[in-house]
Structures are given as structure tokens and as C-alpha cells.
Amino acid sequence: MSQRVVVASLVGAVALGGVAAGGIASATASSEPTVENATARYQAPAGGGGAEVTFTAEVGDDSGVRDLKVLAWPKSSHLDPKAGELEKAESATCEKTGEETSRCTYTLKAGADEAAGLPRGPWKVSVLAKGEDGDTTFVPDAATFTVPR
Structure with a gap:
């Protein structure tokens, strides 16, 4: 596997993890009264x-x-x-x-x-x-x- 593919895969995984974490954070964010x-x-x-x-x-x-x-x-x-x-x-x-x-x-x-x-x-x-x-x-x-x- 080339180094370029590994880097692209890692960047993609980090991006997906950030989206998932953001989704969890927004789902648990408190609302105003x-x-x-x-x-x-x-x-x-x-x-x-x-x-x-x-x-x-x-x-x-x-x-x-x-x-x-x-x-x-x-x-x-x-x-x-x-x-x-x-x-x-x-x-x-x-x-x-x-x-x-x-x-x-x-x-x-x-x-x-x-x-x-x-x-x-x-x-x-x-x-x-x-x-x-x-x-x-x-x-x-x-x-x-x-x-x-």
C-alpha cells in the first residue's frame, strides 16, 4: 500500500471521527429555557x-x-x-x-x-x-x- 493511500485514509478517518463527534456534541447540547x-x-x-x-x-x-x-x-x-x-x-x-x-x-x-x-x-x-x-x-x-x- 502506498504512503499516499495511507495518509488519505487517515485523513478520511479523522474527518469522519470529527463529524461523528460533532453530531454527538450537538445531540447532547443543552437548550435554552x-x-x-x-x-x-x-x-x-x-x-x-x-x-x-x-x-x-x-x-x-x-x-x-x-x-x-x-x-x-x-x-x-x-x-x-x-x-x-x-x-x-x-x-x-x-x-x-x-x-x-x-x-x-x-x-x-x-x-x-x-x-x-x-x-x-x-x-x-x-x-x-x-x-x-x-x-x-x-x-x-x-x-x-x-x-x-
């Missing part, structure tokens, strides 16, 4: 009581769900939060619904005086989902709700 079926609801004050905002979402990650940070903000404020800013936001309460999924709920309560001072009109909810492996997904417009006039 997902946020689905997100809803937000504003409950107006009744009988002198306070108001309440409830946000719920299905969160998934192949490593499991570690946390969901939530920030509700009035659209008129033009706040436009970024992922890094949500690191310090409040966390939702997440209950496992499967190996890779959780149902996360966040409730914000405002007393009667606070509720009276809330900006009226549309609000947005931004979220930052974090998997157990540290992967994150930022959703700037996860849901909307309206504080009535």
Missing part, C-alpha cells in the same frame, strides 16, 4: 381593598427550571428592561409539572392607596427564566394586562 402560555391578570380593588396582579407561565428547560424572575411595568413608562436588570427582580413561585417543566406563578399585591396611584392603561410583564444548568432566556414582552381608568 422556554416560557410558554404566559398570562397576566389585573384584579381591581373591591370594597376598599387592594389590587392584585397575577402572572402565570409554563417554563421548561432540559436541565430543569431553577428560577423565573418577573417584572411588571407600565407601558407608558418606556422602561424597556434588559435581561441583566431582571436578575434583581422578584421571583415567581415555580412548581414542578415534569422532569423539565414547571408552572410558575407570580402575584403582586398593592394596598388600596398603592392601587389608586398605579398608572392607568396597558402594562407589560418581562421575565427572565433560568435553568438548573445556568442557561437563561429573557422575554421582554411575556404578557400584558391593563389597569382600568
Whole structure:
């Protein structure tokens, strides 16, 4: 067998090994967390009581769900939060619904005086989902709700 054939065979084997290893690596690569079926609801004050905002979402990650940070903000404020800013936001309460999924709920309560001072009109909810492996997904417009006039 000539030396040229041996070298070509070795190069081919190395190339095939690289493709196979790349295929294995991509098959086991972790995915980013997902946020689905997100809803937000504003409950107006009744009988002198306070108001309440409830946000719920299905969160998934192949490593499991570690946390969901939530920030509700009035659209008129033009706040436009970024992922890094949500690191310090409040966390939702997440209950496992499967190996890779959780149902996360966040409730914000405002007393009667606070509720009276809330900006009226549309609000947005931004979220930052974090998997157990540290992967994150930022959703700037996860849901909307309206504080009535």
C-alpha cells in the first residue's frame, strides 16, 4: 500500500471521527429555557381593598427550571428592561409539572392607596427564566394586562 493511500485514509478517518463527534456534541447540547402560555391578570380593588396582579407561565428547560424572575411595568413608562436588570427582580413561585417543566406563578399585591396611584392603561410583564444548568432566556414582552381608568 502506498504512503499516499495511507495518509488519505487517515485523513478520511479523522474527518469522519470529527463529524461523528460533532453530531454527538450537538445531540447532547443543552437548550435554552422556554416560557410558554404566559398570562397576566389585573384584579381591581373591591370594597376598599387592594389590587392584585397575577402572572402565570409554563417554563421548561432540559436541565430543569431553577428560577423565573418577573417584572411588571407600565407601558407608558418606556422602561424597556434588559435581561441583566431582571436578575434583581422578584421571583415567581415555580412548581414542578415534569422532569423539565414547571408552572410558575407570580402575584403582586398593592394596598388600596398603592392601587389608586398605579398608572392607568396597558402594562407589560418581562421575565427572565433560568435553568438548573445556568442557561437563561429573557422575554421582554411575556404578557400584558391593563389597569382600568
